[in-house]
Amino acid sequence: MSAYPFSNLPARLAALVLVCPERGCWIWQGATSGRGRGGGYGRVKWDGVTQAVHKVVWRIAGRRPLRRGEQLDHECRVRACCNPAHLKPMYQPKNMRLAYARRRAAFRAEAVQ
Numbered sequence: 001m002s003a004y005p006f007s008n009l010p011a012r013l014a015a016l017v018l019v020c021p022e023r024g025c026w027i028w029q030g031a032t033s034g035r036g037r038g039g040g041y042g043r044v045k046w047d048g049v050t051q052a053v054h055k056v057v058w059r060i061a062g063r064r065p066l067r068r069g070e071q072l073d074h075e076c077r078v079r080a081c082c083n084p085a086h087l088k089p090m091y092q093p094k095n096m097r098l099a100y101a102r103r104r105a106a107f108r109a110e111a112v113q
Contacts, residue, residue, distance in 0.1 A: 003085050004057075004060075004061035004062070004084045004085065006019060006026065008061075009026075009057065009060070010060065013044065013053070013056070013057065013060075013082075016028060016029045016030040016044075017029065017082065023076060023078070024076075024083060024085070024086070025076050025078050025080075025081040025083055025086065026057075026081055026082045026083040027078070027080050027081060028042030028044075028053050028054075028080045028081075028082050030042060030043070030044060030053070031043045031044070032080065033052075039079075040079035040080060041053070041054065041079050041080070042054065042080055042082055044056060053082045054072055054074070054081070054082040054084075054087055055072060056082075057082040057083075057084055058072060058084050058087055061084040063084055063087075064089075066089055067089075069091055069092065070089045070090065070091055071089070071090060071091070071092055071095050072087040072088065072089055073087065073088045073089075073090050073095050073098065074086060074087060075087070075088055077102065
């Protein structure tokens with residue numbers, strides 16, 4: 001899958017994105033889904049509907065439509081990131097197993113230090 005250039009992002013979205021050169025994340029600076037559990041994802045009104053910004057950018061970048069029940073996993077682990085190169089479609093049970101494994105690995109790494 002080829003990378004989608006930031007320069008092709010519509011100006012309305014690009015104006016609210018900060019590009020992180022170290023990690024390659026496109027950090028959304030606009031409205032979010034709030035704090036707490038399930039929070040921190042960018043939100044934008046697009047085509048008359050408030051939606052998750054990473055899903056909007058996924059579609060704009062021409063990526064395949066998500067299948068019923070699929071989610072976009074942020075491989076960079078940054079919820080505010082909307083770079084389509086950092087997103088991977090997967091079903092919720094697998095996404096939860098990965099999240100659990102990542103938290104467990106981080107906990108182990110912290111305990112060793």
